[in-house]
Amino acid sequence: KNEVEQSPQNLTAQEGEFITINCSYSVGISALHWLQQHPGGGIVSLFMLSSGKKKHGRLIATINIQEKHSSLHITASHPRDSAVYICAVVGGTSYGKLTFGQGTILTVHP
Amino acid sequence: GAGVSQSPSNKVTEKGKDVELRCDPISGHTALYWYRQSLGQGLEFLIYFQGNSAPDKSGLPSDRFSAERTGGSVSTLTIQRTQQEDSAVYLCASSQSDSAWEKLFFGSGTQLSVL
Numbered sequence: 001k002n003e004v005e006q007s008p009q010n011l012t013a014q015e016g017e018f019i020t021i022n023c024s025y026s027v028g029i030s031a032l033h034w035l036q037q038h039p040g041g042g043i044v045s046l047f048m049l050s051s052g053k054k055k056h057g058r059l060i061a062t063i064n065i066q067e068k069h070s071s072l073h074i075t076a077s078h079p080r081d082s083a084v085y086i087c088a089v090v091g092g093t094s095y096g097k098l099t100f101g102q103g104t105i106l107t108v109h110p
Numbered sequence: 111g112a113g114v115s116q117s118p119s120n121k122v123t124e125k126g127k128d129v130e131l132r133c134d135p136i137s138g139h140t141a142l143y144w145y146r147q148s149l150g151q152g153l154e155f156l157i158y159f160q161g162n163s164a165p166d167k168s169g170l171p172s173d174r175f176s177a178e179r180t181g182g183s184v185s186t187l188t189i190q191r192t193q194q195e196d197s198a199v200y201l202c203a204s205s206q207s208d209s210a211w212e213k214l215f216f217g218s219g220t221q222l223s224v225l
Binding site: 031033035042043044045048050086088096097098099100101102103 | 208214
């Protein structure tokens, strides 16, 4: 079993739909990153979380440390949101050593 | 430069040859990370540098892999005697420090193909 599990692996939505991507982890962490990777490879850091909730535009990320679970929500989805979303956790004492989930491929149709 | 720069963007090499991949982090960023993204394998950590501290090499898959960071800035990842399973995208990232709170900035990667 991977230390970081994402679900779903693939997600297809219609423009305007509310989207949720889940991330569960089995190790103690000091922080969790949500990353976005567009076709062509570029990776962008969306959020870093250690507790609670963060919001940026149409994106919302939450984390529950006790349940070892994080979610990324996209409101009013748009075709430009189509990308791979990757959850990555930072171990308690190894700040540079990320353990990555396998990614969720999101496709938003117009 | 404004972002993390990696070169070359593509590298094709023959099995058994050595390759060097370069990463130029954002100016002033003290933490630098190397990751690998293999087809079907996802992303994996290779090595990270923080300032003048000894690097964390725990993710390097074999002793054919090594990395150095000169003057706290540019880093070079060297793969000796390349094998076909080394084919992957090698990604570099930097952050202002190695705190878990720091945002990561990724380069666009080097696509390595070992024939």
